[in-house]
Amino acid sequence: MDRLVSKTEITDSLMDLADTFGVFTALFTREQHIRRAEWQDGAFRMRNNDLQRMLCLTVITADNAVGQAWSEDWSLAAVQRCFHVARNNARQDPLRLASIQEMAREEKRLPAMSKAGSEAPETESLPREVERLHQQAAARIAPYSLTTTLENVLEQMRVVRSDGISYAVRFSRLITDHVTYLPAGNALHRIRIGTSHLPQNGWDVQHHLAALSEQTERFIRDFPTLSDLEHSAYCTHAPLTDCPLLLDIELLARLVYAWVQSSRTTIGSRAIIQAVALDGCPGYFPLHPWGCLFPPLTLLSPTGPEPAHLHAVRGISGFSNHLLVRLPDSLEQVQHVDHLFEQAGRMGMDGTWLLLEGVDWFAFDENSGLCSFLPRGMRTRHEILKPCLFELPLxxxxxxxxxGAGETVIGWGSEDLLWTVSGPQYVLVQPIRREA
Known part of the structure; x- marks a missing residue:
């Protein structure tokens, strides 16, 4: 078995190889110490600790060919093999090269990165508080099943490049999930709270607990309505396909994330979408695996999409960050739903406004470009409707x-990944007509 060596020995060896073969080389490493606890139906179920490591090697040759290799093996021999795999597989990839060069230019405008801290947040009381909230919720929703998980992750990322630049950052993540299951075993509803913490910025764990407590209370309050969904008969498709829509942040987040990860991006839009590394968000990822600081990247603007920027955030295993959505003509703060409909009515669009809130199911088909979703709630100004399945071209x-209408809020872009999206509490959508 190849021996594990120090990071310094690995980077020194790689930089020697870069000099020998006359190529630019960037090494990105990520190390996660994960502590996980789980409760089920009021009782503690399990805890475990895990260490995960990965690295990404990027090589750019003298003729601007780009090669990359990934590995979870940090032995010196394995890292050296990665270098040769990346170098030998280097090819002309103008889009990836443009992505790397753009991030390298933009990182020069960012403030200097603070030195990696070593202090981890105080979280000893957190499992007890999460257990209390779990037991409170489990007792109220029985006989439905409730599983709660808590992940406390101490993470370190590093970048070392052959141009002499290096970065290192150390931070923590907290992710808490409540998932409710029907007696048949199907997932019914999920609550997810996540935060990140840089040691030098300080972290109040009570803020995480307060958010989790608020969401748990709301879930318990709304559960009788949610549990009725088990027995509801949904419409097979939306009866109002050409009406203007009002979407809440939960739906907007899923749609925006699906669009960012889709290859179907030849559009123009009034929306401006940026990807940013935002400290405090659960998907915080300040260093890009291709060897740069992660700068704010505009993915979509009224002039159209930015292909090189989109390429930098798509399909990278384990990578996440935060998406900002801005819209012009933002309306007033929303005091109540009737106020929202009043504001929407002044927009001058014909048709009955349809408000869609929450997501019970969401899917995107890359081949057809159609997104399908089932909102948790659906209503017009004067009538509450039975939720229907929507199928629309993304x-x-x-x-x-x-x-946009209302204050800026945050939603989850994916059910399983750590991407989050911030935008208006509600967005107004012009009538969407299907393609012929």
């Missing part, structure tokens, strides 16, 4: 985003 939805 590009058309993004083209039709028109204005």
């Amino acid at each position: 590009n058309r939805v993004m083209e039709s985003l028109w204005a």
